[in-house]
Amino acid sequence: MASYKDILKEKENHNWFKGALALRLTKAGLRGLVDGDSCRLQQKIHSSVLQARNLTAGTTCKLCLTENLLRCPTNGLCTHPRNCKYHDSPLKMPRRCPTQVCDDFRDKICAVHIYGRPSWKNTNADQWCTNHWQVAKCFMPPDGYKDVTSFEETDFNGIISVMVNCSEFQRSLSFNISSKSTALTEAREIGRHIRHSSDLKVTDTDLADYFASLNSLLTDSKFLASDNDAQQAVLQLKQLNLEKGPLSMSIEDVRELLKEASAMIEVGKRELAESAVTGKQDLEVVVSQGKTVIETGKRELAESVETGKKALECVVSQGKNDIETCKRELAESVEIGKKALEGVVSHGKNDIETFKRELAEIAETEKQEIEGVVSQGKIDIETGKCEIDETLSKSKAVIETGTRRLEEKMSECQTALETGKRQLEDAMTTAMKRGKLEIEDAVTKSRAVVQVGKRELQETLQLKKEVSSPSEAEQIKDLRQRLVKYYQKQLNSASISPLLSDKDERLDKLYVPPNIVEKDHRRIGADRQQNSSPSSSYKQIFCTDEGLAKTVFVVGEAGMGKTLFSAMCAMKWATPFSVSIRDSRERGYDQSEEGNDCFEQPLLNDPVLRNVECEYKRYLLSLSYGDRDGLRR
Incomplete structure (x- = not known):
């Protein structure tokens, strides 16, 4: 080894x-x-x-033991309550905890x-x-x-x-x-x-x-x-x-491994042996149960066969008796039916003969009645023809008499209609003349009343005007207040960009004052390098030594802020009339000045002023280039 x-x-x-x-x-x-x-x-x-x-x-x-918690039999533990090797003592019997x-x-x-x-x-x-x-x-x-x-x-x-x-x-x-x-x-x-x-x-x-x-x-x-x-x-x-x-590995490690392997093998053998014993016991129990069931089945089958045989013999005997009884009853029923059928056939033949005779008699009677009716109908037809001819002749005479009478009545109606028409024309002429006279009288009277009412209304209006007519100063003040409200509503905002026309912003947040330089318009064409002075206040722009300037032109490229400048001028003019006197004076305005009004009118919205703008452009171009006549044409 x-x-x-x-x-x-x-x-x-x-x-x-x-x-x-x-x-x-x-x-x-x-x-x-x-x-x-x-x-x-x-x-x-x-x-x-x-x-x-x-x-x-x-x-x-x-x-509680494990056996107490499992009923008998339980699959894999015990198979038969009478000979259970798992619940093998009173202490191990199944019960509740x-x-x-x-x-x-x-x-x-x-x-x-x-x-x-x-x-x-x-x-x-x-x-x-x-x-x-x-x-x-x-x-x-x-x-x-x-x-x-x-x-x-x-x-x-x-x-x-x-x-x-x-x-x-x-x-x-x-x-x-x-x-x-x-x-x-x-x-x-x-x-x-x-x-x-x-x-x-x-x-x-x-x-x-x-x-x-x-x-x-x-x-x-x-x-x-x-x-x-x-x-x-x-x-x-x-x-x-x-x-x-x-x-x-040391010797001890090898021995430990071999011991563990031997233990595993022994466990496997034990498991196999226990499984074999358990399987053998289960097989013996199953075989025993199978034998018992087979013996019981054999006895029950033999008893069932014997019982079935006796029951079958009784059923066969009873069936034979029932068949004989049925045969006898069927023969009797056939005989009775045969006799009843013969009587019915005989009676039916008699009924058929009687019906034939009655049918022949009825046919003869009906034939005679039909012939009488036909002859009577012929007579009635001839009589009807005569009566119809007489009636037609009488009707013709009546129709001719009615026609003559109708013609006479129509002639009388036409005469009456002509007479009524003449009478109606005379009555309408008379009524129209009379109504015309009455209308002329009513118009004359209404004119007099209107003249009187008109004089009274003029007198009343004159009195009311003398009592409630506002002075010129009040009218000017009212006009200014209306202009202020209009400017604050229409000029208070402007679009951020032409590309965003629907995005508006407040003018005071958006507005940037433009760089305005004062120049003499008389020297624009002669000296382009003339000295110019910047204007940093509204007073420098709109006022001269003699007072307010009559005409101020603001000239610049497109998009430089001329429109916003004009709008801001109108808003600045409107400010003194919506703030206190002290605030307005601090900003360079005096509310006490008379005749200083501002009207903001876009040229693009007024065709007449647009013509003025075109004329002004022609004038400036003529000053610059000298061809005044050609530009005007």
């Missing part, structure tokens, strides 16, 4: 040891997830049971098991309220885990089974754990291959696949990718995979 040192020298044996170490490292990496979620599941079920039953927090039950905690705990465990079949053989119900690993064992395989009490004592297959069968782990994993092929099922298959390897050998290809699958599980993005235990295991797996030579 070769020693373990010789086994370690072979490549595939070396790979098997690597695979076993990889499972051990992966199990350690899953500790935080499995142990933590199992603990949270146990606490969650316990608190929900207490809350549903309105029990005090911390209430537990240690009086005194505190009602364990019954609800059992139902909650079934609810979170993906397949609804917890492994009741593994767990102790009296520790459900205090030990979370007893709850976790409900999701492990049914055999081989009854004596494990913690995560460390549970092998890799048991840990993976908890994650596969418990729906609570779905919250911590990114893939669907109920699918047929997942990272968990692949890890479980790796454990089975290594655990059940008869020669403890693994090829290089299989080993690479094992490492890839285990690494994929430990780097799941939802929880394990950020778990310290899992990431430490990933690093160790990477180091183990990169190690090409013989593993640097």
Whole structure:
């Protein structure tokens, strides 16, 4: 027999040891997830049971065994109540929990098991309220885990089974754990291959696949990718995979691995043996039940056959008697029917003969009556013709007499109509003459009344004018107030740009005073370089040494602000009439001045003034270029 040192020298044996170490490292990496979620599941079920039953927090039950909470029979545990090897003592008989905690705990465990079949053989119900690993064992395989009490004592297959069968782990994993092929099922298959390897050998290809699958599980993005235990295991797996030579293990490590492998093999054998025994017992029970059912079926079938035979004989005998009775009744009925039919036929023949005779008599009588009616009709027709001829002759005479009378009446009516027409014309002439005279009299009277009313109205208006006619000063003041309101309404705003004609802004915010320079119009054409003085106030623009200037022309390029300047002049003129006297004097205006009025009239809106503008342009151009006559033409 070769020693373990010789086994370690072979490549595939070396790979098997690597695979076993990889499972051990992966199990350690899953500790935080499995142990933590199992603990949270146990606490969650316990608190929900207490809350549903309105029990005090911390209430537990240690009086119930697992057998007490399962009815008999239960699939996978016991199959026959009379010979149950699971409920084998009075203390293990099914009953309800005194505190009602364990019954609800059992139902909650079934609810979170993906397949609804917890492994009741593994767990102790009296520790459900205090030990979370007893709850976790409900999701492990049914055999081989009854004596494990913690995560460390549970092998890799048991840990993976908890994650596969418990729906609570779905919250911590990114893939669907109920699918047929997942990272968990692949890890479980790796454990089975290594655990059940008869020669403890693994090829290089299989080993690479094992490492890839285990690494994929430990780097799941939802929880394990950020778990310290899992990431430490990933690093160790990477180091183990990169190690090409013989593993640097001590004798104790090898013995530990071999012992663990032997333990896994023993567990597998135990599971197989227990499964075989359980299967044999279940098969024996099923066979026994089958035999009992077959014997019972045979007896019931024999009894049913005998009963059916007797019932069939009775039915056949009764049927024969009924057939004979029916034959006799049918023969009697046929005889009676035959006699009745013969009587009916005979009676029918007599009726037919009688009907024929009566029909012949009726036909003869009807024929004679028709002949009499026809002869009488001929006589009546001849008589009617004579009477019609007489009536026609009488009618002609009456029509001629009526026509003559009608002509006479029409002649009389025409004469009366002519007479009435003449009388109506005479009456209309007389009435028109009389009405004309009456209308002329009424018009004469109305004119006199109108003249009198007109004189009275003029006198009244003259009196009212003398009483309420405003003075010229008041009319001027009223005109100024109207101009002020008009300017403040119409000239208070202007468009920002010709491109934005619908966007207006207040004039006092938008207005920028233009650069106005005073020039002598008499020297514009002769000296273009004449000295000019800037005008910085309205007084310099509109006033001279003698007083207000008669005419001021503001000349400039398009878009330089001439229109806004004229509008601002009107607004400035209107300001003293809407502010206090003190404010107006501070701005250079005196309200006491008479005759200083401002009228703003755009040339574009007045065709007459537009002609004046054209004439002024011609005049300026003639001064500049000297061809006055030609420009005027």
